[in-house]
Amino acid sequence: xxxxxxxKGVRDFYPQDMNNLNYIIDNWKKTLxxxxxxxxxxxxxxxxxxxxxxSSDEIVSEQTYNFIDRGDRRVTLRPEMTPTLSRMIxxxxxxxxxxxxxxxxxxxxxxxxxxxxxxxxxxxxNVDLLGLENxxxxxxxxxxxxEIMKDFGLxxxxxxxxxxxxxxxxQMVKSLDLPPExxxxxxxxxxxxxxxxxxxxxxxxxxGKPLNISMGPSEEIEKIFExxxxxxxxxxVFDPYLVxxxxxxxxxxxxIYDTNSINKRAIxxxxxxxxxxGQFGSENISGIGFGMGDVTIQDVLEIxxxxxxKKNNIDVYICLFNEESSNYANQISNILRENxxxxxxxxxxxxxxxxxxxxxxKNSIFTIFIGEEEVKTQRIKIKNLNSGIEKKLKxxxxxxxxxxxxxx
Amino acid sequence: xxxxxxxKGVRDFYPQDMNNLNYIIDNWKKTLxxxxxxxxxxxxxxxxxxxxxxSSDEIVSEQTYNFIDRGDRRVTLRPEMTPTLSRMIxxxxxxxxxxxxxxxxxxxxxxxxxxxxxxxxxxxxNVDLLGLENxxxxxxxxxxxxEIMKDFGLxxxxxxxxxxxxxxxxQMVKSLDLPPExxxxxxxxxxxxxxxxxxxxxxxxxxGKPLNISMGPSEEIEKIFExxxxxxxxxxVFDPYLVxxxxxxxxxxxxIYDTNSINKRAIxxxxxxxxxxGQFGSENISGIGFGMGDVTIQDVLEIxxxxxxKKNNIDVYICLFNEESSNYANQISNILRENxxxxxxxxxxxxxxxxxxxxxxKNSIFTIFIGEEEVKTQRIKIKNLNSGIEKKLKxxxxxxxxxxxxxx
Numbered sequence: 001x002x003x004x005x006x007x008k009g010v011r012d013f014y015p016q017d018m019n020n021l022n023y024i025i026d027n028w029k030k031t032l033x034x035x036x037x038x039x040x041x042x043x044x045x046x047x048x049x050x051x052x053x054x055s056s057d058e059i060v061s062e063q064t065y066n067f068i069d070r071g072d073r074r075v076t077l078r079p080e081m082t083p084t085l086s087r088m089i090x091x092x093x094x095x096x097x098x099x100x101x102x103x104x105x106x107x108x109x110x111x112x113x114x115x116x117x118x119x120x121x122x123x124x125x126n127v128d129l130l131g132l133e134n135x136x137x138x139x140x141x142x143x144x145x146x147e148i149m150k151d152f153g154l155x156x157x158x159x160x161x162x163x164x165x166x167x168x169x170x171q172m173v174k175s176l177d178l179p180p181e182x183x184x185x186x187x188x189x190x191x192x193x194x195x196x197x198x199x200x201x202x203x204x205x206x207x208g209k210p211l212n213i214s215m216g217p218s219e220e221i222e223k224i225f226e227x228x229x230x231x232x233x234x235x236x237v238f239d240p241y242l243v244x245x246x247x248x249x250x251x252x253x254x255x256i257y258d259t260n261s262i263n264k265r266a267i268x269x270x271x272x273x274x275x276x277x278g279q280f281g282s283e284n285i286s287g288i289g290f291g292m293g294d295v296t297i298q299d300v301l302e303i304x305x306x307x308x309x310k311k312n313n314i315d316v317y318i319c320l321f322n323e324e325s326s327n328y329a330n331q332i333s334n335i336l337r338e339n340x341x342x343x344x345x346x347x348x349x350x351x352x353x354x355x356x357x358x359x360x361x362k363n364s365i366f367t368i369f370i371g372e373e374e375v376k377t378q379r380i381k382i383k384n385l386n387s388g389i390e391k392k393l394k395x396x397x398x399x400x401x402x403x404x405x406x407x408x
Numbered sequence: 409x410x411x412x413x414x415x416k417g418v419r420d421f422y423p424q425d426m427n428n429l430n431y432i433i434d435n436w437k438k439t440l441x442x443x444x445x446x447x448x449x450x451x452x453x454x455x456x457x458x459x460x461x462x463s464s465d466e467i468v469s470e471q472t473y474n475f476i477d478r479g480d481r482r483v484t485l486r487p488e489m490t491p492t493l494s495r496m497i498x499x500x501x502x503x504x505x506x507x508x509x510x511x512x513x514x515x516x517x518x519x520x521x522x523x524x525x526x527x528x529x530x531x532x533x534n535v536d537l538l539g540l541e542n543x544x545x546x547x548x549x550x551x552x553x554x555e556i557m558k559d560f561g562l563x564x565x566x567x568x569x570x571x572x573x574x575x576x577x578x579q580m581v582k583s584l585d586l587p588p589e590x591x592x593x594x595x596x597x598x599x600x601x602x603x604x605x606x607x608x609x610x611x612x613x614x615x616g617k618p619l620n621i622s623m624g625p626s627e628e629i630e631k632i633f634e635x636x637x638x639x640x641x642x643x644x645v646f647d648p649y650l651v652x653x654x655x656x657x658x659x660x661x662x663x664i665y666d667t668n669s670i671n672k673r674a675i676x677x678x679x680x681x682x683x684x685x686g687q688f689g690s691e692n693i694s695g696i697g698f699g700m701g702d703v704t705i706q707d708v709l710e711i712x713x714x715x716x717x718k719k720n721n722i723d724v725y726i727c728l729f730n731e732e733s734s735n736y737a738n739q740i741s742n743i744l745r746e747n748x749x750x751x752x753x754x755x756x757x758x759x760x761x762x763x764x765x766x767x768x769x770k771n772s773i774f775t776i777f778i779g780e781e782e783v784k785t786q787r788i789k790i791k792n793l794n795s796g797i798e799k800k801l802k803x804x805x806x807x808x809x810x811x812x813x814x815x816x
Contacts, residue, residue: 003455004499004688007483010451012496015510018447034745036722036752039426043418043529044452044515047411067475070519075415088420091412097769101752102423107452111478121451136734136755230735280412314444326544327638337442344444344509347544361505 009112009120019310021123024294024301025105028125031151032103035144037127040104042084048074050083063110077109081126081291082248082276089130089287090280098131098285119295127270128289130277135220138252138272139227141288145256145270146233148292153306156235159267162255163225164242165218166271170250176207190243194266213240224252250274252288263303268292315406316343316382317359319352321371328375332368332395339399341406360385366402417520417528427718429531432702432709433513436533439559440511443552445535448512450492456482458491471518485517489534489699490656490684497538497695498688506539506693527703535678536697538685543628546660546680547635549696553664553678554641556700561714564643567675570663571633572650573626574679578658584615598651602674621648632660658682660696671711676700723814724751724790725767727760729779736783740776740803747807749814768793774810 006012013021029039048066065077078084081104089100104126112118127144129137142161149159169190173183185206193199203211217225217238225236244253251272258267270290278284301307316336318329329345336343344364346355352369359367369381380398383390384405393401414420421429437447456474473485486492489512497508512534520526535552537545550569557567577598581591593614601607611619625633625646633644652661659680666675678698686692709715724744726737737753744751752772754763760777767775777789788806791798792813801809 003457004495006451006495007453007455008479008481010453012451012499013449014496014500015446015448018449021449022447030748033721033750034748036725036750038423038721039430040423041421041426041429043414043420045415045418045517045529047415049411065475065477067473069473071416073416087412087414088422091420092422097766099756109453121453132755134755140753140755227734231738313441313446317444326635330639340438340442342441342444345548347540347542347548348507358505 007120011119011121015313016311019313020298020307021294023308023310024297025123025125027151028103028105028148028292031144031148032125032127035101035140035147037101037103037144040085040088040102041106042078042088042104044077044107044109046076046078046084048076050087051076051079063112065109065111078106079110080108081106081124082128082246082273082289085126085128085289086277086280086287089285090277090282093277093282093285099137100128100130102130103127123294125292126289127292128287130287131285133272133274133286135223135227137288138224139231141270141290142224142228142254143231143233145254145268145290145292146228146235149256152297152301154300154304156233158259158304160235160237160257160259161233162237162239162242162257162269163217163221164239164253165221165251166243166249166253167251168215168218168240169213169243172213178207182206184247187243187247190241191245193241215240221252244269244271246271246273248273248276254290258300260300260303263300267296267300312363312365313342314344314362314364315341316366316368316402317355317362317364318343318345318368318370319355319359320346320349321352321369323349325370325372325375329368329370332370332380332398335395335399336402339403341399341402365406415528419527419529423721424719427721428706428715429702431716431718432705433531433533435559436511436513436556436700439552439556440533440535443509443548443555445509445511445552448493448496448510449514450486450496450512452486452515452517454484454486454492456484458495459484459487471520473517473519486514487518488516489514489532490536490654490681490697493534493536493697494685494688494695497693498685498690501685501690501693507545508536508538510538511535531702533700534697535700536695538695539693541680541682541694543631543635545696547632547639549678549698550632550636550662551639551641553662553676553698553700554636554643557664560705560709562708562712564641566667566712568643568645568665568667569641570645570647570650570665570677571625571629572647572661573629573659574651574657574661575659576623576626576648577621577651580621586615590614592655595651595653595655598649599653601649623648629660652677652679654679654681656681656684662698666708668708668711671708675704675708720771720773721750722752722770722772723749724774724776724810725763725770725772726751726753726776726778727763727767728754728757729760729777731757733778733780733783737776737778740778740788740806743803743807744810747811749807749810773814 064079067075069075105123107121107123109121129141173186178186189202189206221238228236242253242255249271251274253271255269256267258265268290272288274286318333320326320329333343333345356367365385367383367385374380379392379394381392472487475483477483513531515529515531517529519528537549581594586594597610597614629646636644650661650663657679659682661679663677664675666673676698680696682694726741728734728737741751741753764775773793775791775793782788787800787802789800
């Protein structure tokens, strides 16, 4: 095999890419933990039956990876996490103490044509609050979405939170008395509204009259605005046309929208689903949550230069003058590593200039040189490759010096 | 769908399980970073061609998940990480500065009958050092395997490191002049030696004479023992029968073996592979590495009670006397969360006794009570649920108090 590429539409994560992915995931986890949310996960392999009743049809029929295993079981690579969450909650509904605050960072799979921001596999933060069916539950989830953006370094002016209640639209659709397929098409069309130039025409074709959603925000939405305003969150907009993709939403839906003129688009969103968990045969439990993909947020952060662009994974690079120095170098490295200073020893025994070159290529911060003299005098020569500063230190002063320079 | 189980042979990770998995993965990452190793990853989806030449036949033909995608591509869920690593290294061999020190924690998939310690999906630390083909490279990888065990809290007496060189056995097998299929069977049999009662009989059947591997450790192995001994690693054993499963090993192979009498077994292992990356059409790069599964190490830690058994993800649980207190509670929670103190607010507005009960069920460490009086006096009543100690504090003393109690 001479094809060195990954499978179509998925990514290889070289260390630099991994630094970015880890930065995003670590940030997500940090914010969620502050709000007392607990992490869960599951396998990417799920029984296909899990999706047949719950997800929107398009996903199951056209956009999932399905296969039959060697034991004739129908298997699906999870396209989203909510059905898995519902299954897990329903299974332990007797033991779990509600409300449950959970998050997860699964990789999810969709079989679609790869394009900018839409890959076949991506990582997706999922946040859900189950069993708290009031405006404070709604507000908490929206607040968390807001806090995540702030914790990434974004300002309030960088994004706007659009809010609607699916109840309004669901009722309006009922009054149109459409056949079920047309009802699905209606939501699909509404979900794509911002990306279309001929939305009004297409909608007219579908429902036979102009679409008129002229209502103002309901009392429920006004109360949520009030709660969030008091928490300092003011970049809120009522959007009567907002539906979000999934069929299972029944109440509040929201969307975080990028206000940057070159990237105007929905970054992520979510909503309340009242009937999903009850479909698993257990008692009904109301939930609200959202999902947020790594690819989309990375775009947002890159455009605003908010990715740390961390180049460095190595603190200290030890160069050896000869093989005999390697024992002493190991004693030094033990001390550094015990203090969580990342340390490499160069065991190539090549010329020192060659070793220094390598240290620079690896973006190391410090080099240490160890040869006969260092072993004899028990003094370490250390150089900060960024500042160029060189020092000769006793071993006992080494850790303190490195830690101080690293934190400055 | 009323079946709430996960797919056969894989696991759901409820928060408690997730705490354990995260503990193991975080420990792995911490140790590897200390040694200056950089993290990489890739998708679980790989072109099937990747495995056909490289892995042992059994894995490709019987033990992998293969399917055809909607675009007629043959896809495999990765059964191991080394072929992916080789592909990635080969692809960037011109840019990468050797040696490369990389690690990854992929989930890998094998279609086999689920049994204790053998699941269809597990997480597996992969550690590889590429482009350093000397005894110091061998020693560093074995040292890291040792350090991981120590960092999990294991003692030297808890495990032994078996070492061999595949060169010896590979030569011996050549001298037997077996046909290729029998050669494969020979290695398979040798790999299962410890689990068999009739090994000698089976081997006699295969090679037509008694197997006699009577050689002592080579000079190379003795040198590695010497290097590792000087680094304080003495639980080393030469094992002339050790082969490890994969076909691609060409040099040093090693295995970490549990010495606990009720769990005597190989925990993990690895070895040197000289010809793998060259098969991808780029220049040849020698590598040495190992893989370590989460299920096996969790067993080892559980038996020795070395899992932290962390029950708690919530530091502070705020109980509200009424809806009007929720704004003030949010101000308090902001301060706590800014200081990375995990905080939940109970928005149920149920009786306080009910809220306290919930705080206890969620294993929270502190409860805070907020009602009219607290809003008026700006004094917070906080209770440590573990010690029972109650305090009334000014807001500015709250963070200090919680942090102090949490760290004690």
